[in-house]
Amino acid sequence: MSNQQTLKILHAGALRKPVVECAKLLDEARPGLDIQLDSCGSRACARQVREGKVVDILALADPMLFDELLGPEYVDKYYIFANDQIVLAYNEFSRGSGEIDAKNWFDILLREEVTFGRSNQHLDPCGYRTLMVWQLAEQYYGRPGLFGQLDQRCRGDLIYPKSYDLASDVLVGKLDYAFEYLCVANQFGLRNLMLPEKINLSNPAHADYYKQSTVSLQGRNSGEMITIPGAPIEFAIAIPKNAENPALAKDFLDLMLSKKGQQILEDCGLIPY
């Protein structure tokens, strides 16, 4: 029998801080709760639920995942609650950071001595969004072959399971740069280079432009591949149909979507809806 005071939350790593802050608020309002938080890349989160993990709240970094991997068996309704953008995160000692700007970032990254990372596109939306940014950059800057050059330089150990770990390694200097959500860069106190709006996947006004980029990913079933187009970055939250404690989950969801939740999201660098 489930414990009515236990709330299990599975969330995108990028949402760690706002989820923790909202969990603290709920805990203050309802002392004695056992709130269990777990995080990984959003595609990995969705796959865990498909493979039998039971949670009360699922908060992901791409609304598309609910339709693509979870609906209608596991989730029938989800709330799109915030927007973000891809930035290039770095620290004060990152090589080339004194001269990097929105016009030369790719030349700095391609220098032999510079290291940069991204997350795995099959596990984490930040990974496929990074590949989309590179494709759009090739066109935006008029640099044929740029995508291939960046892709060639960012292989193996430089591809992380989730963007949160990537930021951690930039913070300690294991990497010079990482492609991150702005909210993650903010949560780690990293410096960040804002990329042009036409390539940073932030603005619905450029949705048609973003669509020109596509990435192939492992699909719902083993061996199946799907192609997804670029789109503005949004985050979404849901109570799975098999949640053990839907009433408590509803309280948490209401908090995330409330004015207080909006303020927490904004403080973390997200744009709340």
Added chain:
Amino acid sequence: MKEEVQNPAFAYIAGRIDKMLVPTLLYILANEPAHGYGLIQMVNESGFSEIEADPATIYRNLRRMEEDGLVISQWETENNGPARRAYQLSREGHQALDYCVQLINDKVIRMQAFLEQYQREVKKIE
């Protein structure tokens, strides 16, 4: 003599009327309720606003307009699938739009007078 403006939101609007963002949002919402994602696209497509409609600017303005009672928001929860926060104009919002139109009209009249005077006195065109 102009009617005295009581609502502090109206003073905020008057101070930013040149940018045309709030009038554009009010105008779009007067036609039909919309969510922020769609509003960003519609504001940019309209060409009315002097400000580039990025998400941060639009959502900040929508939150302020809601605090001022000009719009009402609620989550679309009737159907399955994706839910978004939808905004609709309140009665105060309709009054604010009328106030915007009055301000724009006044401005158009002054600018028209300027253009006519310029044509007449500088370009010597009758």
